[in-house]
Amino acid sequence: MFLKEKCTLCGECLARCPYLAYPLEEAKKEFSRLMNGEASSVTSRCITCAACNMFCPEGANPFDLINELQEKTGTFKVAEQSLAVMSIAPTLPSQVIKGEAGKPAINLCAVGDMIPGVIEGALFEGLTQIKGGDYFCYVGWIHVGKPGMVADHAASFVNNLAATGAKEIICYHDDCYAVLDNKVKEFGIAVPFKVTHLIEYLRDYVKEHAGRVRKLNMKIAYQQPCASRYTFAKDAILDDLFERIGVTRVARRYDRMGALCCGAAMAGMKDMPRETTEEWRMKNIMDAKEAGAEAMVFLCPMCALNLRNRAKARGVEPYMVSNLVRLALGEELALGGAGKKFE
Numbered sequence: 001m002f003l004k005e006k007c008t009l010c011g012e013c014l015a016r017c018p019y020l021a022y023p024l025e026e027a028k029k030e031f032s033r034l035m036n037g038e039a040s041s042v043t044s045r046c047i048t049c050a051a052c053n054m055f056c057p058e059g060a061n062p063f064d065l066i067n068e069l070q071e072k073t074g075t076f077k078v079a080e081q082s083l084a085v086m087s088i089a090p091t092l093p094s095q096v097i098k099g100e101a102g103k104p105a106i107n108l109c110a111v112g113d114m115i116p117g118v119i120e121g122a123l124f125e126g127l128t129q130i131k132g133g134d135y136f137c138y139v140g141w142i143h144v145g146k147p148g149m150v151a152d153h154a155a156s157f158v159n160n161l162a163a164t165g166a167k168e169i170i171c172y173h174d175d176c177y178a179v180l181d182n183k184v185k186e187f188g189i190a191v192p193f194k195v196t197h198l199i200e201y202l203r204d205y206v207k208e209h210a211g212r213v214r215k216l217n218m219k220i221a222y223q224q225p226c227a228s229r230y231t232f233a234k235d236a237i238l239d240d241l242f243e244r245i246g247v248t249r250v251a252r253r254y255d256r257m258g259a260l261c262c263g264a265a266m267a268g269m270k271d272m273p274r275e276t277t278e279e280w281r282m283k284n285i286m287d288a289k290e291a292g293a294e295a296m297v298f299l300c301p302m303c304a305l306n307l308r309n310r311a312k313a314r315g316v317e318p319y320m321v322s323n324l325v326r327l328a329l330g331e332e333l334a335l336g337g338a339g340k341k342f343e
């Protein structure tokens with residue numbers, strides 16, 4: 001939620017935006033227009049990466065205002081295909097595959113089948129698996145300029161998860177965690193189960209099974225999902241996990257505060273030239289390569305689908321984060337690091 005009373009009109013949000021990069025004085029004027037409900041090109045040009053929520057020194061959540069205005073004004077134009085994908089997600093068949101009593105459940109949301117060979121091995125033995133449209137959090141709708149869908153469905157999302165009877169639910173999809181850890185507070189929704197992020201689950205697992213871990217001695221670049229802008233505190237847990245499995249997260253321009261969208265949000269914008277999207281994807285991968293990364297690590301399956309081929313083609317091996325942990329536990333990755341065997 002945009003917190004108007006916190007905004008000092010400093011312009012940092014739009015000046016630091018990597019995609020719009022307004023000169024500071026212009027950024028101040030443009031944000032003032034948004035605040036006053038006046039027309040601004042920001043609503044049609046913003047690619048919905050949510051980064052400015054972190055750039056704001058006052059914690060005013062400027063992206064939430066931009067996104068709200070994108071919906072209200074209809075100035076954010078989305079490709080039909082992108083809307084169709086978002087509309088399919090809630091209709092996917094839902095399933096609860098019971099695991100062992102006393103073990104947590106993992107919510108695979110509507111994205112569990114996107115990257116095969118990820119939720120496998122000792123890490124996930126005995127967990128109840130929850131998946132399908134009933135357990136879709138709608139955060140993806142932010143990227144089609146319709147944040148109202150997240151608010152409208154948050155209560156049923158929480159209720160459907162609660163109805164599974166799980167006492168603890170691990171979020172595979174970063175988007176789901178953004179709702180359960182952050183957005184519910186804004187919406188005044190109580191969550192009647194423990195919420196654990198996949199990163200936290202993986203970190204705790206390697207901590208408890210330290211004797212089985214063989215250090216990978218690998219330099220990696222991390223692709224941070226846009227939804228992590230809502231739950232950035234877990235980044236320290238990710239660093240801890242990487243250290244425990246012998247992975248060095250290279251310092252690079254496009255990580256943490258400076259992370260870029262994988263390109264999915266841009267590609268879904270109706271009037272965005274394909275070349276521009278491609279240019280940003282390449283900037284991201286080349287930044288990783290130039291920083292010395294041998295591998296690119298993904299948390300979000302959508303990010304992996306968007307960047308794995310491009311990374312591999314430039315000599316940067318793609319991995320889903322859980323597969324990197326499986327590797328450190330000595331497991332074979334029959335389907336490759338990110339669900340695809342490259343010849």
Ligand code: SF4
Nearest residue numbers: 017046047049050052
């Ligand atoms: S959400 Fe991303 S693209 Fe949009 S204004 Fe903020 S930083 Fe820029």
Ligand code: SF4
Nearest residue numbers: 007008010011013056
């Ligand atoms: S939202 Fe934050 S960064 Fe943007 S103008 Fe207001 S105070 Fe500055």
